[in-house]
Amino acid sequence: MSTVNAANAAAKKGMTPLNKVLAIIAVAMAAITAVFGALAGLRFYQARQMNAEAERVTAQAQSIRVSSWCAKVTPDNVPRIDQIYGEYRAFEQEMRDAVDAECPGRVNAAYMVSTYRAADMFTASIECKTIKDNTAVSCTGTVTTKTEKVPSLANYSNTTVKLSLEVGTSQGFIIPAHSTPDVVTVTVPPSGSTTVEFETSYDSAWGDFYKVPVTSFFPND
Template identity: 35%
Template sequence: MSHNQPTSSGKPPKNKKLSIYNAVMAILLVPLMGATITLGVLSGVRLNQARDLTAQTKQIAAQTKATQTTNWCSSVRADNRADMGEIYNEYRTATDERRQAIDAECPNKVAIANLVSTYTAEDVFKFDQTCSLNDNKTAAHCTGSIEVLADKKPALSVYPSVSVTLVFTVTYDTAATQVGHTEPNAYTFTVPREGKADFEFDTAYDEKWGSYYKLYPDAFYPDE
C-alpha cells in the first residue's frame, strides 16, 4: 500500500505579522503621500502667486512712471510760465531713465521749458514803443514794434509764432522806483515765425497813479 507524500509549492509560508505590518504601512503612506502632493501643489500655487505679485508690482511701477512723464509734459504750458524754472529744474534733476522717457514723449516741451526758464522777454526781443494819453487823460494809447534778436531766431523759428505779453506800469518818478499802478497783462499779441510784429492798444490810466510810464515785454511763450 502506497502513501502519497504532501507536495511543496516551494514558497515559504506567509508571515501573518509581516502582512499586518505591510497593511498598516500602506494605510499610513496614503495620507502621507496625499500630504506630500498637497504641499507640492501649495508650493506651486504660492510660487505662481509670487510671480503674479511681481508682475503686478512691475506693471504698477511702469504705469506710475508713465503717468509722471505725462504729467510733466502737461505742466509745460503758457499759463505755467511763472513756474517754468521749477518745472524745468524737475526735468534737469530727474534720473536718466525719467529724462529719457520725457525726451521720448514730448521733446518739444523740453525745449520750450528750457527756453522760457532760461531767458526773459527782454533777453529775446528788441522792443520799441510809445504811449500817449487821450484828451481826458483816462486812457493811454500805445503803439510799437517788436523783433526777435538775431541770436535767438534759430531757437524760436521752429515754432509758428510766439505769444508776448506786455506790462504797463505808471510811476511817480522817472527812475520807476515809486510805482503807482501796474497792469501785468496790458496786451498780449503774437510774433510770427519771421520774428517781427507791430502792436497797438489802449489801456486804462488815472492821473493819481503818476506822470511817468514804462511799457515792456514781460513774458513770452512759443505757440505749438
C-alpha cells in the same frame, strides 16, 4: 511539498504587515509630494501675479505723475516756472526720461522760460502817443525774436509774449512813476516777428517818457 507548491502557498499568504506599512507610507509620501508641488506652483503663480500687479500700479502712478507735470507747463504758470522746472530736475532719471518722452516740447519750454529773461529772447520796438485829451495812449510797433534765438523757437507753433507799459518823469528812468503790467499780449510766429497795437489809460502826472518792455514769454506746442 514541491518547490512550485511552496511558492504558490507563499503568494497566497499576501503581503506581510511590514510591506503593507511601507506601501501605505509610500502612497502617503507620493500624495504629500504632489500636494507640496501643487502648492509651490500656486505660490509661484501668485507671486508672479503680485509682481505683475505691482509693476502695473507703479507704471500707472508714474504715468499720472508724468501727465501731472506736463499739465503744469502752461502760459498761466509762467510765474511758477522756476519751481516747476526745479521739480523736473529733482526727478529720478527714470522719471525724467518718461517726462522727456511724454512732452519734450514742454520740458524745453520750461527750461527756456526758467533760464532766459523775455528781454534775452525778444525785442520790442513800440511808439506811443497821447489821445483822448491826454487821458490815454495809443501804441503801435513790432515784437521780434532775436536772430540767435529763432532756432530755439522754430519747433513751436508760436510764442506768447506779454509786454508792460512804464511811464516816468525823466528820460532813461529806472523806477517808473507808473507801470501797467501785461498791458498787451501778442503771439509771435516761428518766423520771429509780429505787430503790436493797443490803447491804455494815461495820466500826464506820470510823466512824458515811456518804455514798453517785454516781460514774459511762453513757447506753445
